Amino acid sequence: MKKRLSISDIAKNLGISVTTVSFILNDKSKEKRISDAMTSRVLDYVKKVGYKPNQLAKSLRTGKSKTIGLLVEDISNAFFSSIADQIEKLAYNSGYHVVYCSMNNDEGRAKELIQLFYDRQIDGFIIAPTEGLKDVIQNLLKNNVPIVLFDRTIEDLETNYVISENIEGTFLGTQSLFMDCDATKVGFVTINSNQNQMKGRLEGYMRAVDEAGKDFSIKKINRALDEDSIVEEIRDFILDNKLDAVLFSTNYLAVSGLRAIKKFNLPIRNIVSFDDNAVFSLVDPPISSIAQNVKRISEEIVSILVTEINGKSKGFQQVVIPCEFIKR
Amino acid sequence: MKKRLSISDIAKNLGISVTTVSFILNDKSKEKRISDAMTSRVLDYVKKVGYKPNQLAKSLRTGKSKTIGLLVEDISNAFFSSIADQIEKLAYNSGYHVVYCSMNNDEGRAKELIQLFYDRQIDGFIIAPTEGLKDVIQNLLKNNVPIVLFDRTIEDLETNYVISENIEGTFLGTQSLFMDCDATKVGFVTINSNQNQMKGRLEGYMRAVDEAGKDFSIKKINRALDEDSIVEEIRDFILDNKLDAVLFSTNYLAVSGLRAIKKFNLPIRNIVSFDDNAVFSLVDPPISSIAQNVKRISEEIVSILVTEINGKSKGFQQVVIPCEFIKR
DNA sequence: GTGAAAGCGCTAACAC
DNA sequence: GTGTTAGCGCTTTCAC
Numbered sequence: 001m002k003k004r005l006s007i008s009d010i011a012k013n014l015g016i017s018v019t020t021v022s023f024i025l026n027d028k029s030k031e032k033r034i035s036d037a038m039t040s041r042v043l044d045y046v047k048k049v050g051y052k053p054n055q056l057a058k059s060l061r062t063g064k065s066k067t068i069g070l071l072v073e074d075i076s077n078a079f080f081s082s083i084a085d086q087i088e089k090l091a092y093n094s095g096y097h098v099v100y101c102s103m104n105n106d107e108g109r110a111k112e113l114i115q116l117f118y119d120r121q122i123d124g125f126i127i128a129p130t131e132g133l134k135d136v137i138q139n140l141l142k143n144n145v146p147i148v149l150f151d152r153t154i155e156d157l158e159t160n161y162v163i164s165e166n167i168e169g170t171f172l173g174t175q176s177l178f179m180d181c182d183a184t185k186v187g188f189v190t191i192n193s194n195q196n197q198m199k200g201r202l203e204g205y206m207r208a209v210d211e212a213g214k215d216f217s218i219k220k221i222n223r224a225l226d227e228d229s230i231v232e233e234i235r236d237f238i239l240d241n242k243l244d245a246v247l248f249s250t251n252y253l254a255v256s257g258l259r260a261i262k263k264f265n266l267p268i269r270n271i272v273s274f275d276d277n278a279v280f281s282l283v284d285p286p287i288s289s290i291a292q293n294v295k296r297i298s299e300e301i302v303s304i305l306v307t308e309i310n311g312k313s314k315g316f317q318q319v320v321i322p323c324e325f326i327k328r
Numbered sequence: 329m330k331k332r333l334s335i336s337d338i339a340k341n342l343g344i345s346v347t348t349v350s351f352i353l354n355d356k357s358k359e360k361r362i363s364d365a366m367t368s369r370v371l372d373y374v375k376k377v378g379y380k381p382n383q384l385a386k387s388l389r390t391g392k393s394k395t396i397g398l399l400v401e402d403i404s405n406a407f408f409s410s411i412a413d414q415i416e417k418l419a420y421n422s423g424y425h426v427v428y429c430s431m432n433n434d435e436g437r438a439k440e441l442i443q444l445f446y447d448r449q450i451d452g453f454i455i456a457p458t459e460g461l462k463d464v465i466q467n468l469l470k471n472n473v474p475i476v477l478f479d480r481t482i483e484d485l486e487t488n489y490v491i492s493e494n495i496e497g498t499f500l501g502t503q504s505l506f507m508d509c510d511a512t513k514v515g516f517v518t519i520n521s522n523q524n525q526m527k528g529r530l531e532g533y534m535r536a537v538d539e540a541g542k543d544f545s546i547k548k549i550n551r552a553l554d555e556d557s558i559v560e561e562i563r564d565f566i567l568d569n570k571l572d573a574v575l576f577s578t579n580y581l582a583v584s585g586l587r588a589i590k591k592f593n594l595p596i597r598n599i600v601s602f603d604d605n606a607v608f609s610l611v612d613p614p615i616s617s618i619a620q621n622v623k624r625i626s627e628e629i630v631s632i633l634v635t636e637i638n639g640k641s642k643g644f645q646q647v648v649i650p651c652e653f654i655k656r
Numbered sequence: 657g658t659g660a661a662a663g664c665g666c667t668a669a670c671a672c
Numbered sequence: 673g674t675g676t677t678a679g680c681g682c683t684t685t686c687a688c
Contacts, residue, residue: 006681017659022683033657055447056388057681060664075428076413081404085430092437097444099427100403102413109420116425119383258610279607282586334665345675350667361673385665388680660687671676 005051014045021046025053059121068305069117070100071110071127078251079275079292080128083150086298087126094306096123105223107132118145124305129154131194146308148301148317152197160308162300162319166197166274169290169323170204173247173272176288176327178212181270183245187217189234189257190249201249201274217241227256234260244269251275254287261285276326286328293321333379342373349374353381387449396633397445398428399438399455406579407603407620408456411478414626415454422634424451433551435460446473452633457482459522474636476629476645480525488636490628490647494525494602497618497651498532501575501600504616504655506540509598511573515545517562517585518577529577529602545569555584562588572597579603582615589613604654614656621649 007025011018021042023032029039059065068091072080088098099117103110107130114136117125124146129137134154140147141159149161170188177183188205190198202218209216219237221230234257238246246268248254254273261268271287273280280287304317335353339346349370351360357367373379387393396419400408416426427445431438435458442464445453452474457465462482468475469487477489498516505511516533518526530546537544547565549558562585566574574596576582582601589596599615601608608615632645 007683008681018682019659019661019684020657023658026683035657038657052443052447054388054681055444056384056449057664058683060382060384060388060666060680061682061684063664074413075403076406076409078404081409085402085404085432088430089432097441098429101426102416104413104417113425115380116383119380121384255606255610258607262610277607278583279586279605279611282583282590283607283611335667336665346666347668347676348674351674354667363673366673382665385680386667388664388682389666389668391680658688660685662683662685664682666680667678669676669678672674 004054005049007051007053010042010046010049010051014042016042063121065121065123066095067097067099067120067122068124068126068309069114069122070098071103071113071125072100073103073105073128073130075100075102078277079151079294082294083298086294087302090298090302091306094302096306103130105130111136114140124148124309126150126301126305128152146305146313148305148308150297150301152195155196158316160304160313160317162297162304162321163197164292164297165320165322166200167204167207169292169325170201170247170249170274171208172204172323172325173274173288173290174205174208175211176325177245177247177270177272178208178214180327181245183270185214185217185241185243186245186247187219187237187241187243188247188249189219189221189237189253191253192220192222198249205247217243221253227259230256231260231263235264235266238266238268245271247272247274249274251277251280251289254280254289258283258287281328288328289326291324291326293324296321332382333377335379335381338370338374338377338379342370344370391449393449393451394423395425395427395448395450396452396454396637397442397450398426399431399441399445399453400428401431401433401456401458403428403430406605407479407622410622411626414622415630418626418630419634422630424634431458433458439464442468452476452637454478454629454633456480474633474641476633476636478625478629480523483524486644488632488641488645490625490632490649491525492620492625493648493650494528495532495535497620497653498529498575498577498602499536500532500651500653501602501616501618502533502536503539504653505573505575505598505600506536506542508655509573511598513542513545513569513571514573514575515547515565515569515571516575516577517547517549517565517581519581520548520550526577533575545571549581555587558584559588559591563592563594566594566596573599575600575602577602579605579608579617582608582617586611586615609656616656617654619652619654621652624649 007018007021011021023034024039024042075081084100091098101113126148128151129149149159153161174186177186190202221233246257248257251273271285273287274290276289276291280289300319307313335346335349339349352367352370398415403409412428419426429441454476456479457477477487481489502514505514518530549561574585576585579601599613601615602618604617604619608617628647635641
């Protein structure tokens with residue numbers, strides 16, 4: 001491999017010191033009162049030979065990397081990939097690069113990843129935390145590492161976060177099933193998890209059912225199950241409880257639910273899903289959705305994180321963004 | 329921020345030299361004949377105080393980062409996110425971490441990203457190249473940077489790549505529309521792009537149409553258009569050409585196409601899409617698909633890249649993976 | 657205005 | 673067996 005030029009090569013070739021080169025490259029010509037002639041001589045030469053500073057060395061020296069780490073559960077989930085997409089654009093506009101990783105329900109791996117990023121001098125973290133991450137996040141906080149949680153929070157942990165109005169969202173979705181669709185029995189399918197966004201979504205459902213004076217039908221699916229088993233569980237749930245409408249707490253459950261409805265020709269007239277999906281308007285029955293405001297969520301996350309990285313934050317920011325109910 | 333321990337702190341606290349600590353930490357105790365007592369004393373202490381080596385310094389010193397960079401066009405595309413997911417698992421099993429970035433059709437950004445990764449001493453690249461990336465990839469190759477392209481190749485560029493059998497795939501998909509579905513007029517909707525996987529898909533369609541002795545109907549959509557305009561263009565294309573079946577060259581076009589068909593109630597009986605999607609079996613009409621073998625593609629990519637990073641490769645590897653036609 | 661040199665944390669050749 | 677030290681490429685204090 002052709003040896004890359006270093007700053008001292010530049011200095012040597014130009015017959016000047018590395019200090020001068022460094023100052024010029026870091027836009028300190030004015031401040032350090034370096035002559036315009038010298039400045040442009042260096043800049044021209046650097047451009048000519050295509051020299052690029054080694055970021056590793058720079059980060060090692062300054063302790064800053066202009067990079068933020070984004071950790072999500074599963075990047076192939078439509079919600080997370082659209083968030084990732086937005087965050088990257090926004091961060092880029094603020095001069096930051098984003099590296100992301102999926103944790104894929106593997107806590108050991110997630111912890112290792114966080115450590116890895118930390119070791120690489122990541123300037124800040126954006127994390128959709130899984131259940132066992134409390135310790136490691138607490139640890140980051142103790143070390144004053146800038147961090148913003150999203151999608152869910154961790155109980156008893158004071159930190160920045162940006163989440164959606166989960167309770168209100170499912171409340172409205174459930175209410176719509178009773179009021180607009182004349183559903184008589186609405187079931188709620190969620191995952192077997194203590195993540196608090198799921199608790200919120202369940203609560204919204206229960207409030208609406210209460211208010212309608214109806215009975216609850218709740219199914220918690222074990223995420224580790226394979227797709228076929230999930231489909232069968234949903235079928236049994238729908239039939240056993242004689243449901244005519246179902247609300248799913250996530251978009252991937254809604255897809256499984258729709259599969260069950262199609263496959264076994266179940267008598268469900270209306271479906272609502274938390275989180276939208278490009279194809280929900282195209283299926284039959286159409287799936288209404290409680291859509292999170294991905295754009296606003298992303299904006300808040302990046303804004304809070306950048307403020308904190310710059311040391312300008314005053315206390316933890318905790319933001320709750322309304323959902324939009326999309327009736328189909 | 330609590331100052332992090334460095335290797336010299338460890339050495340000082342233990343009253344020994346950094347070399348000894350370094351050797352022990354890098355599993356060279358045996359090789360360097362360091363006593364077991366010393367070895368376990370160091371290991372225990374390191375564990376106790378939770379010392380972690382600074383990867384930045386390590387990388388700066390060794391020139392290796394045990395990290396590979398994955399660059400895709402759009403991480404929210406189902407094909408790319410599932411590839412990303414697989415690659416990450418496989419790379420992790422080989423001791424590598426993966427950082428990914430979406431290029432989002434911004435070439436300047438893509439180039440900058442590649443440079444950034446290169447500066448960070450990324451050990452190798454996995455790239456789904458966009459059209460203008462030839463120079464910068466050529467540059468990497470010139471510097472012997474390990475690199476594997478996938479999904480498409482770049483004309484006149486000798487490099488490793490892993491792609492799908494695009495021609496054969498669309499050939500079979502098109503043939504099926506004529507033979508199994510009795511389609512009389514099959515249209516092909518693709519994007520206006522010179523990427524060669526798209527050329528291959530077009531060619532497969534044309535061969536099958538030729539063989540069936542029918543006429544071509546081809547629509548190239550400008551990717552920059554908004555969704556509504558795309559939907560309208562597809563509608564006009566279908567109506568103007570009196571099509572009764574359509575083949576889409578990517579999954580997101582198929583989604584737009586389905587939207588058009590639903591919205592304007594178009595008389596299309598059969599749809600085929602290149603790339604599968606979890607919901608294609610759930611819509612009406614169901615969408616058959618030419619599915620790329622994500623698992624095998626990912627395996628080949630990682631295997632080729634790791635071999636090259638370890639300096640064990642003998643010439644460029646160029647792999648073409650068959651697609652599977654899923655009839656619905 | 658510009659340069660010398662220390663030092664970020666680590667590895668590894670060399671010394672003893 | 674273990675320690676000393678140079679140096680990876682960079683920033684920045686201090687000296688002139």
